[in-house]
Amino acid sequence: SIPLSYFGGIGASSRAGILVKGSNYLEALSQAKAVIFDKTGTLTRGEFFVTQIIPANGVSKKEIVKLAAIAESSSPHPIARSIVKNYPGNIARVSNVEELVGLGVRAEYQGDTISVGNMKLMNKLNIDGVSTIEDTTGTVVYVALNNEYFGAIEVSDMIKTDAKVAIQGLKNVGIDNVTMLTGDKKIVGKNVAEKLNIPNVKTELLPQDKVTEVERIKSEIGDKGKVIFVGDGLNDTPVLASADVGVAMGALGSDAAVEVADVVLMKDNPTAVTRVIKIARKTKMIVW
């Protein structure tokens, strides 16, 4: 039978905009030992703005942005949505869109193929003449047309205002095993982790690498406690499922993430993680 106070814990969470899908998750949260965060949309806002456009020789800035907007028009990725949102004109329809998880997107447009994504994607497609601007703290989106390099767009995201407080809050409740995982490049990930005082960071990960990382931390912690993963779940529902408790951002997160998650943060605020851990611990004290 479920102790009555667990209902109290679920109610208290719910009043704080935190949906806990079962009393077993409160029990696990009360034993949280390590917390792993996704970067984009979780610790950062997931709203990118264009900070630099670097066309290849003979290409105009307008042209690259247009191609990028066309290819990104049917991708749900936060980078894609931001590029589309900021595009001033109408966006032509595309066909045969191929979402390449952790890499980018490819789409057909008037018989041509547009490829938009990171350096890994450019390497995979053997695109020549890519001019690297990898040494920036912005995320770089490369554009190619029929495997010919067209240029790069640097986009930048912002750290959520309460992200630093959220990490400090975990330390305050005795959880200092905090990690950030991202598919983004090293410099971007390191910069965010440094600004937020996150001790562990792993970058350039594909969704399956994130699962491997969560599994590694789980075996490291063993029976000393539980491992919590917090993310927006776009492309990475597997990692939400692999943690002891998967926490999803409810507003910005994907429907699939909200479905697979054990806990949903309705306001997308990372500080809610500490909040729900505190509620869980208090609930447990009442139970015993």
Ligand code: ADP
């Ligand atoms: P994160 O771990 O930060 O949530 P993702 O796994 O969603 O990142 O994506 C990893 C990287 O792949 C992004 O930083 C970006 O470089 C690239 N990428 C993925 N999807 C797209 C897209 N639709 N357009 C451009 N780049 C993309």
Ligand code: MG
């Ligand atoms: Mg993501």
